[in-house]
Amino acid sequence: MHVNIDRLLLKTHVFPVWITARIFTQQYKYRRVPGMDIIIILDLQKLCCSSDSAQRCGLQQFACSWHQRFPQKQSQPVVTPALPIALECEDGVISVQSALYGRANKVICSEGRPPQQTSNTGCSQSGTRNFVKTRCSGKKVCEISTNDVNSPDPCTGTYKYLQTNFTCLPAIHLIACENSYAHLYCDRGQVISVFGADYGRQDKAVCYASRPPSQVENVYCSNPTQIVAQSCDGKNSCSIRVNNSVFGDPCVGTYKYLQLSYVCEYPTFG
Known part of the structure; x- marks a missing residue:
């Protein structure tokens, strides 16, 4: 499914399947998750995918960092507790560079959250990178969710997210x-x-x-x-x-x- 519109609303019912949405020069890929309806809204006037504007972007930074394909085949998926993410390399295999479960800034996954749930930016689950690397490195596709890394809770009372950074290596x-x-x-x-x-x-x-x-x-x-x-x-x-x-x-x-x-x-x- 390809669409070219200023505002995109996707709601899914049939599982599992990939939907690719192309908006002007950017391509976004969503995976329908079994047992769930996913509603994703992208407003191009507010979509902040550049590094200089992302800090002011709130939910839009989440959308960009989750779905945008970065230069040099590098991606940074972010997932909240409700949704798993799929790391995927169309060419080559996954090489995990870093992974964080916790909170490193106040902006990502902050929409609708009170300040006290996003103020702790020094929250990090020990061993997350090693876990994601062991699970995903060397594969073409790999799915992970916060349920894989959320125990024990590294910072009670803080709204957390899982963020990964990986590259696609020829292999x-x-x-x-x-x-x-x-x-x-x-x-x-x-x-x-x-x-x-x-x-x-x-x-x-x-x-x-x-x-x-x-x-x-x-x-x-x-x-x-x-x-x-x-x-x-x-x-x-x-x-x-x-x-x-x-x-x-x-x-x-x-x-x-x-x-x-x-x-x-x-x-x-x-």
């Missing part, structure tokens, strides 16, 4: 179904460097052939793993068996797959 993205092999290889003289790997299921349309619906319906099964990196880093080629004996079983009864990303690079010495 080889590989998926191998359960009970098969993942084969990684590089050109002569180069070695493997694994960005990330996850054994589980996040998509019904991957590795689903000849499987009953009950084995592919759980798309919230995620098990980030270092096993591939430990087995393959520094080698010219590498094959690894994809099964529960190697990676464990993060979701019993679900037919899983291994997704990973890696680059081929020339080894450094010294």
